Each structure stands twice: as C-alpha cells, then as structure tokens.
Amino acid sequence: MKTLLVIGIGAGDPDYLTLQAVKALNRVDVFFLMDKGPAKHKLLDLRREICQRYIVDRTYRFVEADSPERQRGDQAYAATVEDLNLAKQATFERLINEQLSDGQCGGFLVWGDPALYDSTVRILQAILEAGRCAPFEFEVIPGITSVQALAARHKVPLNSIGGSLEITTGRRLAAGQVGDADSVVVMLDAEDAYRQVGDPDTRIYWGAYVGTPDEILIEGRLADVADDIERTRKAARKANGWIMDTYLLRKPR
Ligand SMILES: C[S@@+](CC[C@H](N)C(=O)[O-])C[C@H]1O[C@@H](n2cnc3c(N)ncnc32)[C@H](O)[C@@H]1O
Known part of the structure; x- marks a missing residue:
C-alpha cells in the first residue's frame, strides 16, 4: 500500500x-512540489529549505510537476476552479502512479494549513473515489494558517469577546457577500476589496508576506490607512512580482 501525507508547513516562517509536521517529513520518500506562478521559485526554495533543516538521516527526493493554472476569462469562477481541480487531479494521479512504489510514502507540502483555501485534500478524496490509482492511505497534518500568523504578528485576537469570525475572499467582500460577523478575515484579494467597506471606522489589520523576511504590517482605521495599504501593496507587488496578503476587518462597536 502507498501512503500519502498532506503536510501543512505554516504560512511563511x-x-x-509543528512537531507533528517534522515527524511526518521524516517519513516521506518522495515530495511532490506543485507551485506555480511568479512566486514559484521562492516557495519551492522554502520547501527545500524546510526539508534540509528538519529531515535527518533519511534519503528522499523531490518530484516537481507544473501545476495547472486556472483559466481566467468569461467563465464563472466556480466552474474554472472545478476545471482546474480536474486538471490537478490528473497530474496527481500520474505522479502517484509513476513516481511512488508500493510501500513508499509520498508527501505534499501545503502552504499554511491544508484545510483552508487549498484543494489538496479534496483532490485526493476525488482520486480515491475515481479509482484510477491503486488504493492508498492518506493522512493530513495541520499547519499554522496565514490567518493565525497575521493575528499573532498584529498581537490581536481574531474575534471580539463572544463574537463571530467570518473567513472569506476578496471576491466575496467586493460583491457584498459577507454575513454579519463583527470580525471578518479576507484572503485571496486581488483587487483591494477593503475599499468597498462602507464604515470608515472599521479597523483593518493588514499583512503581506507574513512570517517571511519581506513581511509588511499596517493597522488602523480604514479611513486613515486604506490609501497607505493600497500604495504599499502596489509597490510590493511590483518589487516582488507577486503578493500574498491577508487582513482582518473589525467592525466598530
Ligand atoms: C490559496 S490560499 C492558501 C491559504 C493557506 N492554506 C493558509 O492556511 O493560509 C492563499 C492566500 O492565503 C493568504 N496567505 C497565505 N500566506 C500568506 C502570508 N504569508 N501572508 C499573508 N497572506 C498569506 C493570502 O490571502 C493568499 O492569497
């Protein structure tokens, strides 16, 4: 039987x-590296550094595969994500069939935590259901999400006392599709969606590249800091060729 470990590696640092992740790294024979886009090299280097640092007295190898990209255009967002996941499923199936022998352990190093805006677990479940690979076992090892890292770096709790927390995307915030939680974390925001928030007294705790040497943090009333965030974000994206940012919005009492 083959085993696959989906290992959350935390969101940057x-x-x-976790100790559980370190133990899991030390069981892996083949690491599948799937990054894409302009951040690819930095993120791949970080994964290699993590293996070098934490794996002792064990031989392992990396297999890199080009991760399919989402089609951008007129198609509905959910449909393009579904197509993307089907393409990724085909890639994963090929990797598992061709690169892993019976009795070996394969590892996917997932940014942050595999349960948050990541499709690896969903894809492995779909592969098992499709039955085109010999059956395998898989385990999920949780990691520190960018949400936790952001809250820690700003030294702020995610929820107000007894309040709810919503975690959503920039796309949904921009479309006004948020609930009534007094704390909202926004991820995957390509378009400065915090600009759409009506109440200028809302507080924003913004962070880019959190936990990495490029980290940038800005905090304040939206009315006071929105321009600064937009400027900083634009400049950072230009300088690095990519940006990874998250923010917490806290409605005023
Ligand atoms: C595809 S999601 C993956 C989330 C990841 N699984 C996690 O647990 O944080 C990518 C989004 O996570 C956020 N993100 C991930 N790492 C980050 C970091 N170090 N700093 C700020 N935001 C980050 C950004 O909103 C980015 O667009």
Missing part, C-alpha cells in the same frame, strides 16, 4: 512547522 520555517519555524511555524
């Missing part, structure tokens, strides 16, 4: 790895 190699020190975010």
Whole structure:
C-alpha cells in the first residue's frame, strides 16, 4: 500500500512547522512540489529549505510537476476552479502512479494549513473515489494558517469577546457577500476589496508576506490607512512580482 501525507508547513516562517509536521517529513520518500506562478521559485526554495533543516538521516527526493493554472476569462469562477481541480487531479494521479512504489510514502507540502483555501485534500478524496490509482492511505497534518500568523504578528485576537469570525475572499467582500460577523478575515484579494467597506471606522489589520523576511504590517482605521495599504501593496507587488496578503476587518462597536 502507498501512503500519502498532506503536510501543512505554516504560512511563511520555517519555524511555524509543528512537531507533528517534522515527524511526518521524516517519513516521506518522495515530495511532490506543485507551485506555480511568479512566486514559484521562492516557495519551492522554502520547501527545500524546510526539508534540509528538519529531515535527518533519511534519503528522499523531490518530484516537481507544473501545476495547472486556472483559466481566467468569461467563465464563472466556480466552474474554472472545478476545471482546474480536474486538471490537478490528473497530474496527481500520474505522479502517484509513476513516481511512488508500493510501500513508499509520498508527501505534499501545503502552504499554511491544508484545510483552508487549498484543494489538496479534496483532490485526493476525488482520486480515491475515481479509482484510477491503486488504493492508498492518506493522512493530513495541520499547519499554522496565514490567518493565525497575521493575528499573532498584529498581537490581536481574531474575534471580539463572544463574537463571530467570518473567513472569506476578496471576491466575496467586493460583491457584498459577507454575513454579519463583527470580525471578518479576507484572503485571496486581488483587487483591494477593503475599499468597498462602507464604515470608515472599521479597523483593518493588514499583512503581506507574513512570517517571511519581506513581511509588511499596517493597522488602523480604514479611513486613515486604506490609501497607505493600497500604495504599499502596489509597490510590493511590483518589487516582488507577486503578493500574498491577508487582513482582518473589525467592525466598530
Ligand atoms: C490559496 S490560499 C492558501 C491559504 C493557506 N492554506 C493558509 O492556511 O493560509 C492563499 C492566500 O492565503 C493568504 N496567505 C497565505 N500566506 C500568506 C502570508 N504569508 N501572508 C499573508 N497572506 C498569506 C493570502 O490571502 C493568499 O492569497
């Protein structure tokens, strides 16, 4: 039987790895590396650094595969994500069939935590259901999400006392599709969606590249800091070629 480990590696700082993740790394024979886009090299280097740092007295190898990209255009967002996941499923199936022998252990190093805006677990479940690979076992090892890292770096709790927390996307915030939680974390925001928030007294705790040497943090009333965030974000994206940012919005009492 083959085994697959989906290992959350935390959202940036190699020190975010949990002891459970370190133990899991030391069971893996083949790591599948799937990053894409302009951040690809930095994120791949970080994964290699993590393996170098935490794996002792064990031989392992990396297999890199080009991760399919989502089609951008007129199609509905959910449909393009579904197509993307089907393409990823085909890639994963090929990797598992061709690169892993019976009795070996394969590892996927997932940014942050595999349960949050990541499709690896969903895809492995779909592969088992499709039955085109020999059956395998898989385990999920949780990691520190960018949400937790953001809250820690700003030294702020995610929820107000007894309040609810919503975690959503920039796309949904921009479309006004948020609930009535007094704390909202926004991820995957390509378009400065915090600009759409009506109440200028809302507080924003914004962070880019959190936990990495490029980290940038800005905090304040939206009315006071929105321009600064937009400027900083634009400049950082230009300088690095990519940006990874998250923010917490806290409605005023
Ligand atoms: C595809 S999601 C993956 C989330 C990841 N699984 C996690 O647990 O944080 C990518 C989004 O996570 C957020 N993100 C991930 N790492 C980040 C970091 N180090 N700093 C700020 N935001 C980050 C950004 O909103 C980015 O667009």
